[in-house]
Amino acid sequence: xxxxxxxxxxxxxxxxxxxxxxxxxxxxxxxxxxxxxxxxxxxxxxxxxxxxxxxxxxxxxxxxxxxxxxxxxxxxxxxxxxxxxxxxxx
Numbered sequence: 298x299x300x301x302x303x304x305x306x307x308x309x310x311x312x313x314x315x316x317x318x319x320x321x322x323x324x325x326x327x328x329x330x331x332x333x334x335x336x337x338x339x340x341x342x343x344x345x346x347x348x349x350x351x352x353x354x355x356x357x358x359x360x361x362x363x364x365x366x367x368x369x370x371x372x373x374x375x376x377x378x379x380x381x382x383x384x385x386x387x
Contacts, residue, residue, distance in 0.1 A: 302327075305353070306357050307366050308367050312357065317353050321347075321350040322346050325346045
């Protein structure tokens with residue numbers, strides 16, 4: 298799993314269009330191996346990003362859960378702590 302792609306489902310407030318697009322872009326970059334496509338591949342790359350984003354929207358709207366929505370700030374704090382433990386061994 299690409300570490301830059303974050304979980305977007307079951308958060309309060311819900312994922313924004315920008316977050317969905319950013320995750321889709323990271324996914325297409327990972328699959329294609331391109332950070333930035335050449336002009337010859339740019340249209341196909343952008344179409345793939347849009348297709349993945351559309352599919353992600355459908356998926357998130359279709360999913361159900363009985364779990365309480367996660368708080369973005371609490372999850373961000375947890376991620377910072379994991380990073381601190383991983384990279385700043387005290």
